[in-house]
Amino acid sequence: MDAAVRERIYEFLAKEGLRRTTQRDAIIGAAFSTTEHYTAEDLLVMARKIDPTVSRATVYRTLPLLVECGVLKEMDFGRDFKFYDPNYLEHPNHNHLICVDCNKIVEFEDVHIDTLETCISKRLGFTAEKKTIRIEARCDELREKGSCTRNNRGGRR
Amino acid sequence: MDAAVRERIYEFLAKEGLRRTTQRDAIIGAAFSTTEHYTAEDLLVMARKIDPTVSRATVYRTLPLLVECGVLKEMDFGRDFKFYDPNYLEHPNHNHLICVDCNKIVEFEDVHIDTLETCISKRLGFTAEKKTIRIEARCDELREKGSCTRNNRGGRR
């Protein structure tokens, strides 16, 4: 994982008077061991590979810290659980396309969108704070070939 | 409420072999007595003004029917509960701006967005199915005047 991210987190913890613990280290290590999106439960599994003593509660308590620190983005797609995006720092302006077939989440950026959204907010009398585009879509690949080679997070509930 | 909507619902129920009951009538009447967005709990309260015997379970069981019938739109903003939009038939392509201060949901349409989203999906190899723009924003009014005259759904949890 990126040492700068780890450093940033430690500074944040210090600033807040919070401590560096083995569990938090394991969770941080796990959280940035991938560029994929994951759930709290996914992260628990990943963190336990580093430190088996990590509990679910600690994961749930650590996630908001990483979000507040700005290194992780929380995303609620109206699915059953929230997703977290460790790739946020590198691509702060991305949007998400969610495949309803395979649950794959694809990131994309588009310069037009940002302008458009800022315009719209201004027109309505608001100042945009978080702009999210969610596109639910179906794989062309699946429709044409009958199967889908993408990451399949489905099956859960 | 619009008689055409009611008619459309009755046809849907008939087609599905479902029955017309006093409770469903009350819920339908309540569901289209406003153009505002509401939650399941809001709808329960509204329906009980028409028929006090309506239960929460029946509301929760009826909502998906109205959604499937196409007269109501379900929206999950990643808040604590889902919202329902009875205004969907008249404005099927609208997007939502949610004020983080007062929880007001403002609808807007924009022709550019639709084109943009279809392009993006195609570029990524998907066929867009549901396109949602969510803008979280802050009232300019609140910031400037220190108060907000908009509908305030806040306070819950």
Place this chain on the structure above:
DNA sequence: ATTTCTGCAAACGATTTGCACAGGG
């Protein structure tokens, strides 16, 4: 009659939290 509906209350499931102990500063 037969089938769908209903209200009730219990179940559900992701997330949060109270508590008593562990461990970092």
Place this chain on the structure above:
DNA sequence: CCCTGTGCAAATCGTTTGCAGAAAT
């Protein structure tokens, strides 16, 4: 030492569901 962090298990809360009786066709 003191105060924060932790695991555990119980609580939370919108929503769903099993069941037995009620109502529609």
